[in-house]
Amino acid sequence: MKVYSISELTEGVRAGDKRLLGKAITLVESTAPTHRPQAEELLQALMHYTGKSVRIGITGVPGAGKSTFIESFGKLALQHGKRVAVLAIDPSSTRNKGSILGDKTRMEELSREPNAFIRPSPSSGILGGVANATFESMLICEAAGYDFILIETVGVGQSEVLVSDMVDVFLFLKIIGGGDELQGIKRGVMEMVDLIFINKVNDENRRQAKNTKVELLRALHFMPSKEEKWKVPVVLGSALENEGLDELYLKMQEFIALKKASRSFHHTRRRQAEKRFDYWVQQYILQKTQSENSGDIYNELKQNAADFQENPSSAAKKFIDKFFD
Numbered sequence: 236m237k238v239y240s241i242s243e244l245t246e247g248v249r250a251g252d253k254r255l256l257g258k259a260i261t262l263v264e265s266t267a268p269t270h271r272p273q274a275e276e277l278l279q280a281l282m283h284y285t286g287k288s289v290r291i292g293i294t295g296v297p298g299a300g301k302s303t304f305i306e307s308f309g310k311l312a313l314q315h316g317k318r319v320a321v322l323a324i325d326p327s328s329t330r331n332k333g334s335i336l337g338d339k340t341r342m343e344e345l346s347r348e349p350n351a352f353i354r355p356s357p358s359s360g361i362l363g364g365v366a367n368a369t370f371e372s373m374l375i376c377e378a379a380g381y382d383f384i385l386i387e388t389v390g391v392g393q394s395e396v397l398v399s400d401m402v403d404v405f406l407f408l409k410i411i412g413g414g415d416e417l418q419g420i421k422r423g424v425m426e427m428v429d430l431i432f433i434n435k436v437n438d439e440n441r442r443q444a445k446n447t448k449v450e451l452l453r454a455l456h457f458m459p460s461k462e463e464k465w466k467v468p469v470v471l472g473s474a475l476e477n478e479g480l481d482e483l484y485l486k487m488q489e490f491i492a493l494k495k496a497s498r499s500f501h502h503t504r505r506r507q508a509e510k511r512f513d514y515w516v517q518q519y520i521l522q523k524t525q526s527e528n529s530g531d532i533y534n535e536l537k538q539n540a541a542d543f544q545e546n547p548s549s550a551a552k553k554f555i556d557k558f559f560d
Contacts, residue, residue: 241273245280248379253352256379260354263371268522278371281378286504288320288377289491292398294388294424295408300434301387304408304474306342309351311480312383318350320381322372324388352381370401370511399427400510403500404487406430411440411447426458429490431469432483437476444471465493524558532557 239247239258247255263274295301302323309319321342346353354372373384388398399405407428431451436444448469455467468486472479494500524533536554540547 241276241280244277248281248375249284251379256352256375257354259375260356260368260372263375264356264368266367274371278374281375284378285374286377288373288382288384289404289487290373290384290386290402291404291406291487292386292388292402293406293408294398295434296410299408299410300474301408302342304432304434305385305387306345307474307477308480308484309342309345309383309385310348311477311484313348313350315484317382318380319345319348319352319383319385320376320379321345321351321353321385321387322369322376323353323355324369324386352376352379373401400507403494403503404429404490406432406487409433409447409451410435411444425454426461428467429461429465430483430486431467432479433469433471434474436471436473436478441471462490462494462499463497465490524554529554529558 239255244255244259244262248259259277262270262277265271265274293301293305305321305323309321312319323342342353345351354376356369356372369386373386376384386398386402405428407424407430409431411433433444433447433451448471451469455469461467470479470483470486472483474480491500494503523529533554536545536550539545540550545553
């Protein structure tokens, strides 16, 4: 199998070569220590070409129809002349780290479009509904010239704050049914959303969907405003029937325009990059602490914590104090 140089990957990504784009993402997703320096070199080479897309996080409870929505919304964006990349995160087994990676088959029509790119990635046990290198994969797709980067998350929950911390628009998909329509929607998620789409609305549940919309808007009224002058809209529709998507697309454009006009778009991007910097500082410190030079004391104190000879936090502090001494 051919090994591509960083310059070949860089040129391939910039040229929109989907095969080399996939190779580039595989490189940044790799956990092999020898691949990390190459990944950093590639990301640095592409950095100048990033930042020009709209980053959209899409979350919702299982069964909300995320994949169907993304395919329909993606095709709509293509009709508006946009190029669309989808980073679909599949849940991984916590035991063997395996994942299904079936999103590409569920978005068959979109995957055949020349201006669309779909990349399923395993979450590898990472909380927050994202993969470890989702942010870096997103940058690579931006460098390849995609206008919309759609990030499909594993599910919905408090930990979705990680998704919110890397996108410009956070969209929540809701469906009708299951008793109390607001049950299971955690306050933390409601405080992060920018748009809500009630999916799978039909003639049979339309009245119930309208009641749910009223309940959601009432709940949102008591939430702190995430973006000044923006009231989170609740749109009814059906991704399968392409109903409500045009309205949602326009609302999304309005939201992005509002953020750019108020300069919060740029401010949010800076804050997200700072958080990603903090994340990688932690990762690299952890790698250093587990290196050969510090491995003995690290393993000794870790064993002490496992044997209940020391409090885990105290043992960790003792190690860090020794490491940075």
